[in-house]
Amino acid sequence: xxxVTQLDSHVSVxxxxxxxxxxxxxxSYSPSLFWYVQHPNKGLQLLLKYTSAATLVKxxxxxxxxxxxxxxxxxxxxPSAHMSDAAEYFCVVSEKGANSKLTFGKGITLSVRP
Amino acid sequence: DGGITQSPKYLFRKEGQNVTLSCEQNLNHDxxxxxxxxxxxxxxxxxxxxxxxxxxxxxxxxxxxxSREKKESFPLTVTSAQKNPTAFYLCASSxxxxxxxxxxxxxxxxxxxxx
Numbered sequence: 457x458x459x460v461t462q463l464d465s466h467v468s469v470x471x472x473x474x475x476x477x478x479x480x481x482x483x484s485y486s487p488s489l490f491w492y493v494q495h496p497n498k499g500l501q502l503l504l505k506y507t508s509a510a511t512l513v514k515x516x517x518x519x520x521x522x523x524x525x526x527x528x529x530x531x532x533x534x535p536s537a538h539m540s541d542a543a544e545y546f547c548v549v550s551e552k553g554a555n556s557k558l559t560f561g562k563g564i565t566l567s568v569r570p
Numbered sequence: 571d572g573g574i575t576q577s578p579k580y581l582f583r584k585e586g587q588n589v590t591l592s593c594e595q596n597l598n599h600d601x602x603x604x605x606x607x608x609x610x611x612x613x614x615x616x617x618x619x620x621x622x623x624x625x626x627x628x629x630x631x632x633x634x635x636x637s638r639e640k641k642e643s644f645p646l647t648v649t650s651a652q653k654n655p656t657a658f659y660l661c662a663s664s665x666x667x668x669x670x671x672x673x674x675x676x677x678x679x680x681x682x683x684x685x
Contacts, residue, residue: 465610490673499574499660499676500613546612557628558674560605560612 458483460549460561468567475534477564479521479547482528489530490548490558491521500546506530517541542568573597576661576677582685583648583655591646591680593661601667602644603674606630607658616659619644620667648682656683 459482469475481487488507492500504515511523521532530547547561574595583589595602601620605613615628619638633652638644644663648655659680664672 492674497679497681499662499678500674501676502673505673557615557618560614562610562612 458487458549458551458559460547460559462547462561462564464564465562466565466567468569469537470569471539472536475519475532475537475541475566477532477545477547477566479530479532479561480528481530481547481549483549483551485551488550489521489523490550491515491519491530491532492546492548494544494546494563496543503532503545537566537568539568539570542566574661574663574675574677576659576680578680579678581680581682583682584685586650588647588649589682591648591659591661591682593644593646593677595642595644595663595675597663597665597675598641599663599665599675600641601664601672602638603662603664604628604634604636604644604646605660605662607660607679613660616646658682 461480490505491503493503494500503519504513506513506523514520519534521530523530544563544565546563548558550556550558577592603618604616607613614630616634617628617636619625622641625636625638635647661677662674664674
């Protein structure tokens with residue numbers, strides 16, 4: 457069975473400093489991994505996805521994530537936080553297969569201080 | 571604008587009442603999904619549909635029902651059997667049937683509260 461662990465429920469950074477949001481996964485097979493962002497009272501928007509091509513994945517708004525199989529991790533980073541990055545971030549795993557479903561992490565709330 | 575429209579944005583349910591949440595998409599997507607979001611718990615799958623007139627239970631289907639009579643519409647009914655319905659409900663779609671690489675497109679959600 458697949459699972460996702462987002463150990464930090466809340467991360468706070470100052471504007472202009474780096475962002476690191478951690479995600480660890482468990483999967484019996486080679487997984488696909490996603491990061492979604494949700495702004496308050498809105499739906500989710502895809503930031504980036506990993507599907508067994510390059511291990512360093514670049515997404516929208518300057519975010520990127522690196523797939524590390526040995527560490528079963530898929531951490532999300534951004535070199536310099538902007539106030540508009542304040543939102544909730546979800547790491548998602550899916551095992552390959554015709555009827556595979558997505559498993560969402562519990563989410564990380566990112567706060568950005570001026 | 572292409573996208574997914576959920577209505578209403580806020581909904582209140584009385585004890586013993588069934589309520590229906592609307593989800594419409596004009597993206598011509600085959601697959602549609604309903605998720606429930608509770609604070610600090612991420613998203614949990616209620617039902618999904620990969621094609622018209624077919625749908626499957628997700629992880630927390632008890633107390634909910636759906637229909638998929640048209641490709642663009644996937645309404646969710648929260649029945650009186652759902653004892654803890656207060657949550658944020660998200661509808662999503664994807665171009666093809668459920669698969670590992672599919673990107674989901676989300677609506678803006680419906681907040682359901684019990685009076």
